[in-house]
Amino acid sequence: MLRGLFRKIDELLMSRRGIDDELFEELEELLVRADVSIHTTTRLVEELREAARREKLRDAEGVRAYLRQELVNLLMEGHRPLTQPPTPPAVYLFVGVNGVGKTTSIAKLAHLLKRRRQKVLLAAADTFRAAAIDQLEVWGQRVGVDVIRQKEGSDPAAVVFDALQAARARRADVVLVDTAGRLHTKTNLMEELRKVHRVIERELGRPPDETLLVLDATTGQNAVSQARTFKDAVNVTGLVLAKLDGTAKGGNILTIQNELKIPILLVGTGEQLDAIEEFNPKQFVDALFAEE
Ligand SMILES: Nc1nc2c(ncn2[C@@H]2O[C@H](COP(=O)(O)OP(=O)(O)OP(=O)(O)O)[C@@H](O)[C@H]2O)c(=O)[nH]1
Ligand SMILES: [Mg+2]
Missing domain, CATH: 1.20.120.140 (SRP54, nucleotide-binding domain)
Known part of the structure; x- marks a missing residue:
């Protein structure tokens, strides 16, 4: 990478x-x-x-x-691991623009957590397209974790509500919430995200343990502006940098850290299930300077 x-x-x-x-x-x-x-x-x-x-x-x-x-x-600066709440389930909400790697990152994280013996549930709150729900379902089967879903077009906040109920009943440790890709400039979609956020806060008695903005590491300066607007709308607590195996130049990551002060928590380095890692600053800088 x-x-x-x-x-x-x-x-x-x-x-x-x-x-x-x-x-x-x-x-x-x-x-x-x-x-x-x-x-x-x-x-x-x-x-x-x-x-x-x-x-x-x-x-x-x-x-x-x-x-x-x-x-x-x-x-x-601000580097830390994923938040582990005192009372389960940990709820991690994934947000970001279209196609950045939200669903894939969720599958990969589910795989990682499952290997650490955590009971994981996925919430298919991207109800925009039937294909999105099916895609998460397929990942769920591959990883071996349950997916809470409703039909296409249903209210994402209702799916999240269901997922939190199920998490309680099944004693899940972690709930990963998939959401539809949205342009940060579309106000109605950002409002929908705030509603999901509110339902989690109400049901859990605290905000989501992480609101993770997924960024496509290959998109340069644009990633910085996405991070800015999402941060204003939903209080992003951490970043997932997907596609670090691609043509990312790396500099935008330094910019995001310096100018937005949102910690990078996870990095995606490929399309396979095991291609996710917790962010390691030292290793990252070593890689930047490494000989090819
Ligand atoms: N090379 C590489 N490809 C990735 C990585 N993460 C995701 N992808 C690919 O990026 C594409 C989009 O991934 P998705 O996970 O569907 O993205 P999304 O954000 O859920 O997309 P929408 O739901 O449509 O908004 C897929 O082809 C993934 O295989 C990564 O770390 N490396
Ligand atoms: Mg998706």
């Missing part, structure tokens, strides 16, 4: 002996080309310049080590 995307930065730093303005300018350009926003790039490079002065870094190798540490620190 993302292997070697920051190699160019490494090459730049290793081809230089001394530290001068030109080095920092080139570094800035490379970060922007790797999809880091101007704002975040400026912060990173300013801190590097400052560190170079303060720590009296004398060569590019020193800058390189410092940059890596700086990136790890940035990604560690």
Whole structure:
């Protein structure tokens, strides 16, 4: 995943002996080309310049080590595991625009949790298309977990209500709620999401334990704007970065962390069931700089 995307930065730093303005300018350009926003790039490079002065870094190798540490620190801000509530079931609501990987991520997480001996239920609250309900059902069978569903066109909040009842009756540990992909700009759909959120809060006596915004890691700056609007609408508590095995440049992930302060909790690295991992900042930065 993302292997070697920051190699160019490494090459730049290793081809230089001394530290001068030109080095920092080139570094800035490379970060922007790797999809880091101007704002975040400026912060990173300013801190590097400052560190170079303060720590009296004398060569590019020193800058390189410092940059890596700086990136790890940035990604560690607010880093945490998935919330485990004191009383089950844990309820994780998945939201995001069309096609980012919500349903697949739910299936993969269900698989992961099941292997950790948790009893998982899936709620098919994407009632928009019959195919979406069937898709979740197929994943449920493959993973070996129950899917709570109603017919196409029914109220997503009613499906969630059913799922929470079922979770209680069956003593489930976790409920994963699938929702329809929606453009963050469509107000009626965002209102529907708020309703789902309210039903969970009422039935559970607390908000969803996580409201996870799934982002397609290959979409660059657009992912940042999606994160902004969803955060305003439904209090997103964490991010799932899907498709990190694709052509993601990685920089947008740094931007999201720096500018939105929403922790990345999970990353998706493929279409197979086991292609999901808890986010590990150090490993992520190592991968960015790894040799291909
Ligand atoms: N390579 C790769 N493909 C992925 C990953 N996650 C999801 N996909 C693919 O992305 C496509 C969309 O995935 P879905 O899980 O259906 O996305 P969704 O967000 O539920 O889509 P809608 O319900 O239509 O909004 C599918 O072809 C998935 O196989 C991933 O981590 N890596
Ligand atoms: Mg889906």
